[in-house]
Amino acid sequence: MKKILLIGNPNVGKSAIFSRLTGLDVITSNYPGSTVDFTKGFLSTGKEKYEIIDIPGTYTLEPTSKAEEVAVKMLAEGSDLIINVIDATNLERNLNLTLQLLKQNIPVIISLNFWDETKHLGISIDVAEFEKKLNIPVIPTCALTGEGIKELINRIPCAKSKIYDYEEEEKWHEIGNIVTHVQKLSHRHHTFLDRLEEISIRPLTGIPFALIILFLTTLTVRFIGEGLINYILEPLFNNFYHPAII
Numbered sequence: 492m493k494k495i496l497l498i499g500n501p502n503v504g505k506s507a508i509f510s511r512l513t514g515l516d517v518i519t520s521n522y523p524g525s526t527v528d529f530t531k532g533f534l535s536t537g538k539e540k541y542e543i544i545d546i547p548g549t550y551t552l553e554p555t556s557k558a559e560e561v562a563v564k565m566l567a568e569g570s571d572l573i574i575n576v577i578d579a580t581n582l583e584r585n586l587n588l589t590l591q592l593l594k595q596n597i598p599v600i601i602s603l604n605f606w607d608e609t610k611h612l613g614i615s616i617d618v619a620e621f622e623k624k625l626n627i628p629v630i631p632t633c634a635l636t637g638e639g640i641k642e643l644i645n646r647i648p649c650a651k652s653k654i655y656d657y658e659e660e661e662k663w664h665e666i667g668n669i670v671t672h673v674q675k676l677s678h679r680h681h682t683f684l685d686r687l688e689e690i691s692i693r694p695l696t697g698i699p700f701a702l703i704i705l706f707l708t709t710l711t712v713r714f715i716g717e718g719l720i721n722y723i724l725e726p727l728f729n730n731f732y733h734p735a736i737i
């Protein structure tokens with residue numbers, strides 16, 4: 492069974508992607524000698540079975556906290572592949588870790604998460620250019636809705652290793668280069684559909700929204716049903732059958 496590590500900055504949706512990829516059979520444990528938790532699960536694609544590990548969030552491979560230390564140790568223990576989850580609305584900050592990962596000798600594939608938020612923020616990312624620039628698969632995903640997850644799974648075998656080299660002192664210059672090349676910012680107003688989508692995927696607004704839709708649907712069905720009975724079926728019945736009965 493191949494081992495996949497889910498690695499990314501804190502709060503980029505790693506655990507949400509993990510839940511989308513794995514089933515119910517997950518195990519949460521303490522990393523030995525620490526209070527840091529990590530979760531392990533499984534993904535079967537038909538061709539292959541993978542063990543997936545949700546690693547604690549880290550900004551860098553030069554750890555500055557206990558959680559980051561555990562993330563780096565788990566990476567050092569080895570794996571067959573890395574899914575690097577990055578926040579599409581924060582490319583510059585996230586690419587620091589990505590470039591460090593691309594120097595390792597492990598195949599990497601990128602889950603460009605928070606793809607839904609880029610639309611809201613007027614950020615447009617040229618995914619094809621991004622793939623060309625980094626030379627690895629980059630798949631836009633929204634872990635909240637599951638968008639892109641299927642493609643992410645399909646492209647796992649295309650992950651590549653050690654394909655992006657740079658001088659350490661040139662790293663931020665490289666990152667700046669990539670970002671200006673693939674990302675465009677525009678001021679964009681939300682459309683009605685954007686707002687509906689936003690309302691419906693957040694639990695706080697999504698549940699009342701679902702209840703309102705259910706209520707309106709019931710009302711509509713009742714309205715149509717009563718209308719049919721009052722204005723069509725009953726008059727028909729009265730006109731055709733009533734005189735005969737009398």
Ligand SMILES: Nc1nc2c(ncn2[C@@H]2O[C@H](COP(=O)(O)OP(=O)(O)OP(=O)(O)O)[C@@H](O)[C@H]2O)c(=O)[nH]1
Pocket residue numbers: 499500501502503504505506507508547548549604605606607608632633634635
């Ligand atoms: N809008 C949007 N929200 C997302 C997406 N993915 C995850 N989230 C939300 O982002 C928050 C953080 O997600 P997590 O999966 O906990 O992030 P994480 O990377 O595991 O965080 P740490 O484990 O703390 O590093 C949660 O509230 C998720 O519901 C996405 O694609 N779009």
Ligand SMILES: [Mg+2]
Pocket residue numbers: 505506507545
């Ligand atoms: Mg998490």
